[in-house]
Amino acid sequence: MPKVDVTACALAFRDEIKKEIEVRVEAGGPRPKLVGIIANKDEAAVMYARWTERACARDGIQYELRQVERVDLEDAVIEANEDPAVNGIIVYYPVFGGPIDDYLRDVISVEKDVEGLNHRYRYSLYHNIRVLSDLGNRKAILPCTPLAILKILNHLGAYKQELPVGEQLAGQTVVLYNRSEVVGRPLAAMLANDGALVYSVDIDNMLIYRKGRVNGTIKVEETEVTQDEALAAADIVIAGVPHPKFKIEASKVKPGAIAVNFSQFSNFGEGIEEHTTFVPAIGKVTIAMLERNLHRLHMASEAA
Amino acid sequence: MPKVDVTACALAFRDEIKKEIEVRVEAGGPRPKLVGIIANKDEAAVMYARWTERACARDGIQYELRQVERVDLEDAVIEANEDPAVNGIIVYYPVFGGPIDDYLRDVISVEKDVEGLNHRYRYSLYHNIRVLSDLGNRKAILPCTPLAILKILNHLGAYKQELPVGEQLAGQTVVLYNRSEVVGRPLAAMLANDGALVYSVDIDNMLIYRKGRVNGTIKVEETEVTQDEALAAADIVIAGVPHPKFKIEASKVKPGAIAVNFSQFSNFGEGIEEHTTFVPAIGKVTIAMLERNLHRLHMASEAA
Incomplete structure (x- = not known):
């Protein structure tokens, strides 16, 4: 591919x-x-x-x-x-x-x-609150990079349009390398909100993010699953590790998976494009999302 | 002493x-x-x-x-x-x-x-806003550890009671080792709000905090002054470095100065108590400030 x-x-x-x-x-x-x-x-x-x-x-x-x-x-x-x-x-x-x-x-x-990185927006995101009722019902702004990744996954057909919103990633497993407050953790929550099972990996450990039993909640759990097991199960692997030496071996990723790199370095090893749908960089979509958020804020300010 | x-x-x-x-x-x-x-x-x-x-x-x-x-x-x-x-x-x-x-x-x-560590309170502190007008004029809560240190300095006579509030540390120089968002930076701002010239030292560099020309503002500046020069000039030296090996040499501190340690380790070298007023630990006052903040929040909730 x-x-x-x-x-x-x-x-x-x-x-x-x-x-x-x-x-x-x-x-x-x-x-x-x-x-x-x-x-x-x-x-x-x-x-x-x-x-x-x-x-x-x-x-x-x-x-x-x-x-x-x-x-x-x-x-x-x-x-x-x-x-x-x-x-x-x-x-x-x-x-x-x-x-x-x-x-x-x-x-x-x-x-x-x-x-979309201030605490109000992040809190809303983690609790799947779409509208800020105390701020004139303004819609919460989603952070550009995580939003760009969702749009790319959608563009690649990962979202099942026939399922209801909030379940369109149901049954899909994601491994996500990065748990920063600006990309990795909001992205894990957004993927979980859309129904995915997300393994969130940071330098110390791995956590699971998934939908809670109550609608609009997320459940975060510790896990005994190893990174290799998670990778072997993953339909989607997303990596944003800010280190030139960090590499995910291509052979550990399931054939046919989607692999997305959002680090400034290439986080995937050689041969990744041979058996996955590989997205080496996402910056252009991030800028499109920046414009989209600006346009929304502009319209909201005109409406206010 | x-x-x-x-x-x-x-x-x-x-x-x-x-x-x-x-x-x-x-x-x-x-x-x-x-x-x-x-x-x-x-x-x-x-x-x-x-x-x-x-x-x-x-x-x-x-x-x-x-x-x-x-x-x-x-x-x-x-x-x-x-x-x-x-x-x-x-x-x-x-x-x-x-x-x-x-x-x-x-x-x-x-x-x-x-x-007193949420963003609303920290923002208020950095801008010397005492009352939150959009929250029923509730008084801003100050963080316990920085507040404890001010109370100790006051207890030791560093505040000149004959001067107006906001100028009671005027003319005094402070060197402060720690620029965390939970202690060092709010403390630097509080000392500057009270009139002190504060050298704020972190692992990378030193910054100056002092009162701005407009009342209620703080001016932060880069500086060419060395740590040793700042120490030699300091009437008050405060240290909270979370490392057992970090030591401020006693001989570098001005005789008669006040030296306050708030690290879990002793940040001052041997002999410090011989020529300064030395406060080796502040935890008891921190807990008193925790009680004080709780009492204030309780009274505010009863009044609401």
Whole structure:
């Protein structure tokens, strides 16, 4: 099987957003505006900002990159929070690294959090709450990278459209390498919400995420299953380990499985594309989801 | 100079709280109730829970320790959030370690967060917001350990009572080893809010925290000052480095300074008590502040 290029998947979303924006602009409405704030010299961040700028330019979205010193970052976020011309804010991490960056994520107002990473949105996600009733029934924003991965899985036919929403991944096993609060753990919860059995692997151990007995709840369990056993059973393997030496041996993955890599490094060993449907990179869809979240926040702010 | 025993400082607060509780109980009111939730086997956590239980018993506070599996911790917190008989919740960390523990901190409702560590309270602290106007003008809760350290500094005469509030540490230099989100960074901000010039040291670098030009703001700056220069200038040195080998050489600390250790290890080298006012441990005052925060939350819930 060939490697999967997700460009078409990304463009399908972007074309739709572009069209909707043009309709609104023609009717005299403003274009959505995204502000990126960068306070580091991280190459990956600079590149991601550049790609975002290019995608926004094509799709009729205003994008402004603001460069600040790290000690001024919180003030820059608050300024953008308070500016009615700004619809979405994205901060490029790491800045301080660790808990101070987590703190900063929560300073972005829910009205402008295109990344869907503040605590309100994450809590909603973990509890399958779709609408924030105390915030004018605004829909919760889902984090871009996990959302992009779901869209790619859907694009590849992993979701069974004939089943009801919330059960479309029922019967499918996922192994997911990464349990960060920005991708791996929300993604595990989202896959479980959609009916999958998810083995969540981090550096210390493996946990199981699956639907709880009560609708809208997730059950997290310790497990005695080994990583190799989980891999052998998995219909979908997703990896985002930020280390160049981490490799999942291709021979351990079930033939015919879907393998998705979202690390900056290739987390799968040689030959993976020979017996799986292999997605080597997802960045283009992530940017499409960023635009999608911005468009939604923009529409919600216009409606408010 | 002898080592400072903070027992008297702690008891002064506890006696007052105990008295206030008794008055309310005699008038037919309920006792405040604190729930501790433990999901690890961490020895320090078990010990802290035991000390808290003992202090609460003496002071007329109900304390209940709940043992749960880590995968059930979030549900246990939500259950306690929803139980009107519970006034305060303390979770003993680390559980998962890192960002998942940070997430859990924000699950505790602001009405019951005795540790003052959720994002609402930390944001208020960093911006010197004392009252949460959207939550019935409830007063923001300050985190126990930083608050305990301020109370100890006050007890030792570091605060100049003749100066207005917010300037009582003006002219004083502090070196603070630790920039965690649970102690070091909030403490740096609180000391800066009170007028001190604070050198905040973490494993990578040193930052300066001081009052901003606008009242109620803090200015954070990078600095070229070396740690030794900062130490030589410091009237107050505070250390909480969780490593047995980390030692501040006594000879580098200015004679007559106040030295406070809040690590589980002794962060100061031999001889420190000979030329400083040395506080080797602060745990008793931390527990007193936990009681104080609980008492405040209890009174606020009765008033609501």
